Amino acid sequence: xxxxxxxxxxxxxxxxxxxxxxxxxxxxxxxxxxxxxxxxxxxxxxxxxxxxxxxxxxxxxxxxxxxxxxxxxxxxxxxxxxxxxxxxxxxxxxxxxxxxxxxxxxxxxxxxxxxxxxxxxxxxxxxxxxxxxxxxxxxxxxxxxxxxx
Amino acid sequence: xxxxxxxxxxxxxxxxxxxxxxxxxxxxxxxxxxxxxxxxxxxxxxxxxxxxxxxxxxxxxxxxxxxxxxxxxxxxxxxxxxxxxxxxxxxxxxxxxxxxxxxxxxxxxxxxxxxxxxxxxxxxxxxxxxxxxxxxxxxxxxxxxxxxx
DNA sequence: CTAAGTGCAAAAATTTTGCAAACTA
DNA sequence: TAGTTTGCAAAATTTTTGCACTTAG
Numbered sequence: 001x002x003x004x005x006x007x008x009x010x011x012x013x014x015x016x017x018x019x020x021x022x023x024x025x026x027x028x029x030x031x032x033x034x035x036x037x038x039x040x041x042x043x044x045x046x047x048x049x050x051x052x053x054x055x056x057x058x059x060x061x062x063x064x065x066x067x068x069x070x071x072x073x074x075x076x077x078x079x080x081x082x083x084x085x086x087x088x089x090x091x092x093x094x095x096x097x098x099x100x101x102x103x104x105x106x107x108x109x110x111x112x113x114x115x116x117x118x119x120x121x122x123x124x125x126x127x128x129x130x131x132x133x134x135x136x137x138x139x140x141x142x143x144x145x146x147x148x149x
Numbered sequence: 150x151x152x153x154x155x156x157x158x159x160x161x162x163x164x165x166x167x168x169x170x171x172x173x174x175x176x177x178x179x180x181x182x183x184x185x186x187x188x189x190x191x192x193x194x195x196x197x198x199x200x201x202x203x204x205x206x207x208x209x210x211x212x213x214x215x216x217x218x219x220x221x222x223x224x225x226x227x228x229x230x231x232x233x234x235x236x237x238x239x240x241x242x243x244x245x246x247x248x249x250x251x252x253x254x255x256x257x258x259x260x261x262x263x264x265x266x267x268x269x270x271x272x273x274x275x276x277x278x279x280x281x282x283x284x285x286x287x288x289x290x291x292x293x294x295x296x297x298x
Numbered sequence: 299c300t301a302a303g304t305g306c307a308a309a310a311a312t313t314t315t316g317c318a319a320a321c322t323a
Numbered sequence: 324t325a326g327t328t329t330g331c332a333a334a335a336t337t338t339t340t341g342c343a344c345t346t347a348g
Contacts, residue, residue, distance in 0.1 A: 020322045020327055041312080056330035061313065077226030081338070082312060097275045106273055113265045117284055120259050125289030126246045134281040135266055140274030169302055169347045190337080205305035210338065230313070231337060 006033050006072055013070035027052045028063040029072075038076055038084040071130075095133040101142035154239075155182050155221055162219035176201045177212040178221075187225055187233040187254060227254065244282040250291035 010029055011021050031048045032039070039047070045060045064085055067073035075083045088094070093109035113133065121128040159178055160170050180197045181188070188196070194209045213234055216222035224232045227247065235243070242258035262282065270277040 022322070022328060024329065059329060075226065075228070077224065079224065097270060097273055100278065106275070108269060108273065110265060110269050113262060113269070116259060116262045116265065117282075120257055120262070121246060121284055121286060124246055124255055124257065125292075126248075126255070126284070127287040127292045128284050129249065129286040131282070131284045133266075135270055135275070135277050136280060137270065137278040138276040143274075143276045171303060171347070173304065208304060
C-alpha cells in the first residue's frame, strides 16, 4: 500500500519547503499510516505515546497539519467536536459511497465524473486542484434489510 | 423556495419532540434561511442580532443544532476552525467550488454529474439518498494573483 | 400551572502559539 | 553554525453548560 510510499513522499515535501525531516515527524506519520480508520488528535496522540513515549501533543497537531499540506492526509468532519484525519492514497480516489445504515465506505473512481468536474470548474473560471465526492445512501445489503426500493 | 417550507417543517419537528415553538427559534431560523452561503455561528449571530437585538449566542448554537437534528440544515467543515451551516433544500444541490486561497465558496449544480452519480451508485448496488461534491482549487481572482497557469 | 427555552456568564474542549532547549542539514 | 523543530504550558477559539427568569402549551 501507501505504507511504502509515505516516507519518501513526506521527505520530498519537507525538502521542498526547506524543512527538516525529524524523528518526531516520522514517528507520528508512521503511527498514523499504521492506523486504520479516521483517528482524531487525541486517539492518534495516545497511539503515538504508546509506541514512542515522550511525544508532545502540539507536535501531533503540527505533524498532521504537515501531512495535510503535503497531500498525504486530510481532515474530515464526522460531527464529533474535533477534527479527524484521513490518509490519502496519492493515486487513489476521493470518491466514496457511504452507507448511512452500516457505515460501510466503498471507494470508487469514475473518469467521466472527473471530466465533468473539470468542465464545471473551467466554466466558473476555477482552477481545480482536488475534489471530494461523497454519496450517501444504502448499500446493497442494508437496502435489502430495510426492505426499501 | 424552501423559504415557504421551513417554518412548517420546523414546527412539525418540534411538536414531535414535545418542544416549544418559540420566538427566538423562529428568529434564528428565519435569518439563517434568509442568508446565502454557509455562515458560521459568529456570522449568523451577528446577522440575528442586527435584525432582532437581544438574542443570545447560546440560543443560536442551540437552534442550529435543532435545525440539524430536524434535517433542515447540516454542518459543513470548510477548514476554518469552526462549524459552518448549510441549509438543506430538500431538492437542492450540495456541490461547491471551494477556493483554498481566499475561502470563497461557489455553489453549482450540474445535472450531468448527478446522473453519473446515480449511474455509479446503481452499478454498486447502492441506493443513493444524498451527496456532497466539493471541488478544491483557486478561484479566478486568486489564480490570477498567484500567477499560475 | 408545568415543562421547556432563553440569555448571560462561567466552564469545557479543542487548537494554536511563545519560548528555551534540542536537533537537522 | 544557522535555522528549524520540539515539548511544555499558556493563550486563544469555539462550543457547551448551569442557573434564575421567561414563555409556550
